[in-house]
Amino acid sequence: MTDLTEGAVARRVPALTDERLRVLSRRQPVTVLPGTSLAECLRAIQRTGTGDSVFVCEPDGRLVGVLTERDIFGRIVVGNVDLTLPVESLMTREPRTLDLDQTIRDLSRGLGITFVVVTHELQSIYAIADRCIMLDARTKTMIAEGKPADLRDHSTDPYVRQFFLRQAEPAADAGRGGSRTS
Numbered sequence: 001m002t003d004l005t006e007g008a009v010a011r012r013v014p015a016l017t018d019e020r021l022r023v024l025s026r027r028q029p030v031t032v033l034p035g036t037s038l039a040e041c042l043r044a045i046q047r048t049g050t051g052d053s054v055f056v057c058e059p060d061g062r063l064v065g066v067l068t069e070r071d072i073f074g075r076i077v078v079g080n081v082d083l084t085l086p087v088e089s090l091m092t093r094e095p096r097t098l099d100l101d102q103t104i105r106d107l108s109r110g111l112g113i114t115f116v117v118v119t120h121e122l123q124s125i126y127a128i129a130d131r132c133i134m135l136d137a138r139t140k141t142m143i144a145e146g147k148p149a150d151l152r153d154h155s156t157d158p159y160v161r162q163f164f165l166r167q168a169e170p171a172a173d174a175g176r177g178g179s180r181t182s
Contacts, residue, residue: 030054032087034064039083041067056091065091101127122164134160 030044032054041054056065071090075081081090105128108115119125125132125148132151134144136159144151144160152164161167 031057033057033059034086034088036087037084038067038072038081038087038090041087042069042072042083045069054087056087063095063097065093066095067091100124104128120163122166134163 027048030048030051030053032041032044034056036044036054036056044054045052052070053066053068055063056067057063065088067087067090071092072081072083075090101124104115104117107113108128115128117124117128129148131146132144132148133142134151135141136143144155144157146155148164151160155161155164
């Protein structure tokens with residue numbers, strides 16, 4: 001069983017902050033406008049090398065459909081696809097989208113697992129965090145731990161309150177100067 005006392009967490013925090021993080025680069029999705037031919041959709045997928053699908057979006061960016069290579073090749077195998085047809089002829093219409101925070105919350109609660117998420121996005125913190133830990137970037141120590149709403153409403157640490165209330169950073173005092181991170 002893992003010891004989750006404040007002392008045990010504090011002893012582990014410096015090791016966590018010294019770890020190098022790998023950042024996954026995101027590529028822009030392949031998008032096409034309604035009316036694009038199936039042949040052009042295939043060329044776009046092959047040209048970009050970013051996956052096996054295209055997102056069909058209106059000029060204003062609204063997603064209206066998704067087309068995968070599998071959608072096209074499944075029809076080719078059967079022998080009844082005309083690649084000059086518009087993307088609408090095969091695309092999945094009105095695809096469902098997932099909110100990242102909701103997905104993390106559902107996985108965590110549904111599978112009974114814990115996620116460690118590093119973010120400064122308050123909306124995500126409130127949406128997914130049962131507990132949060134705030135770290136001092138300069139000293140690499142933990143400065144706060146608890147439920148996000150409790151830290152916002154009851155912390156006496158000016159840096160913690162500044163973060164949760166999105167106020168200007170308090171003036172650095174004798175032992176607490178430097179930037180903060182969560």
